[in-house]
Amino acid sequence: MKFEEFQLERNQSIWENKVDYNLSESGVHPGTLDSLFSTEFIKKITTTELTYGFTEGSPELRQSIASIYPGATPENVQAFNGSAEANMVAIMTLLSAGDEMVYMVPNYLQIHGFAQGLGVNVKTFTLHESLNWQPDLDELRSLVTDKTKMICVCNPNNPTGSVLPKETIMAIGEIAKSVGAWILSDEVYRGAELNGEECTSVWETGYEKAIVNCGLSKAYGLPGLRLGWSVSNESYIQDSWATHDYTSIAIGRLSDLIAAHVLHPDRRMDTLNQTRASLTENLGLFQDWVKSFDGQFSFIPPQAGAMAFAGYEWDINSSKLVEKVRNEASVMLVAGDWYGMDHYLRFGYGAKRSDLEAALERITPILKLL
Ligand SMILES: Cc1ncc(COP(=O)(O)O)c(C=O)c1O
Known part of the structure; x- marks a missing residue:
């Protein structure tokens, strides 16, 4: 039994906590116990036998x-x-x-x-x-x-x-x-x-x-x-x-x-409605950013999830590009290579809006110079 490297997870495990902005996630940005739950429910958590x-x-x-x-x-x-x-x-x-x-x-x-x-x-x-x-x-x-x-x-x-x-x-x-x-x-x-x-x-x-x-x-x-x-x-x-x-x-x-x-x-729909609202807002921001590249990206907007998968025209391998962006901007993206699809990038647009904005701003000059 021999398992090939799980490139996506391996790269995330190594880098996701080292970069300033992690856009390699595919879900919405997580909250904390006290931001999400009532004091009464938190009390229940703290008094539950483990x-x-x-x-x-x-x-x-x-x-x-x-x-x-x-x-x-x-x-x-x-x-x-x-x-x-x-x-x-x-x-x-x-x-x-x-x-x-x-x-x-x-x-x-x-x-x-x-x-x-x-x-x-x-x-x-x-x-x-x-x-x-x-x-x-x-x-x-x-x-x-x-x-x-x-x-x-x-x-x-x-x-x-x-x-x-x-x-x-x-x-x-x-x-x-x-x-x-x-x-x-x-x-x-x-x-x-x-x-x-x-x-x-x-x-x-x-x-x-x-x-x-x-x-x-x-x-x-x-x-x-x-x-x-x-x-x-x-x-x-x-x-x-x-x-x-x-x-x-x-x-x-x-x-x-x-x-x-x-x-x-x-309660279930409360969480999902919040997810959808924040994704809709962030996707607008991301789409405007993609448009600013005048056709360098090919992008079919997602119908679900917090991932935007975009093809690009630049003559650079996707793992190399992800490494360059990580080294020069401290932003982590996902390489199409890790899916066996070079010349694509996956952007986690479910990040906190301010982080998404800041991360895209940092990446822009790197891509414009390619
Ligand atoms: C399609 C798919 N399945 C499963 C997982 C693993 O998720 P979980 O955190 O629920 O184990 C992921 C994580 O990215 C995923 O994208």
Whole structure:
């Protein structure tokens, strides 16, 4: 078992806390406990016993999560340390060396790298810029065979911020069903749609072999809680719980408590509405900045998430450009290279507005001189 370097995460791990401005994030800027919660709830946090809690997630948390997905019950939910763990557990639970997976690109390459490291044969299908970062479903159909054990999508997508429409989700459901494959849908950006409409979840296909992985890190702006979940059929949830016993046993007790509070149906939309408002405002600022480069960038604005993925014309490799910007302006960006797509940059526009403004101002003269 050999894992290739996860370039995006490796670079973030090394640099994100060393730069003045970190525009490598893909979620909205996180708050603090006292800025987000009432004194009464903070008291509850400080007086909670730090036990292991419920290793599958507390009943309150699982109920709150289930309420997001029509018809789901707590038995359809397993809580994890981030959607990253939910992804890892899905692969460990369902796939073995030699199995075949069909995987959407571009994508956050965790599942790709992890599955390949385990010996899974990963085939890719593409979101095309010429199709507004949508897939060609015939391409997907041509790749899926009786050997395909799993189809993986990321919706809304990292890095393009595109959203698959309902009919595409339903069609992917049918393609998976035709060969009995699992669909693993990483939906960690769901809830951060700029038009205010939560996109269709793969859960809504009603297909019993659909798994939704999601979490609080992006749309809810709470990555420090390391809180994620899987929603699927009860039998998969039981199996994933057994794998969870090996990976991390349980989620953090306090993360469970806070997540149940944030995701409660009475409060969930408060957070998401704030996310959408701040993203809409920041995207305007970012788009004006892009325009000031007179066509040097090609940019399809995201439909969701806090990432702006832009192609550029300058004759410089994207890793080199990110390094140059980091060295000369102390601003961290994400290189298209880390997605296998040179000549693109990913900008985290969910940063604090004043930081976004200051960071873009610092980058401008560097790019203008290229
Ligand atoms: C598509 C996608 N899935 C999963 C993750 C990991 O997120 P979490 O913090 O929920 O583990 C990320 C992080 O950037 C992501 O972009």
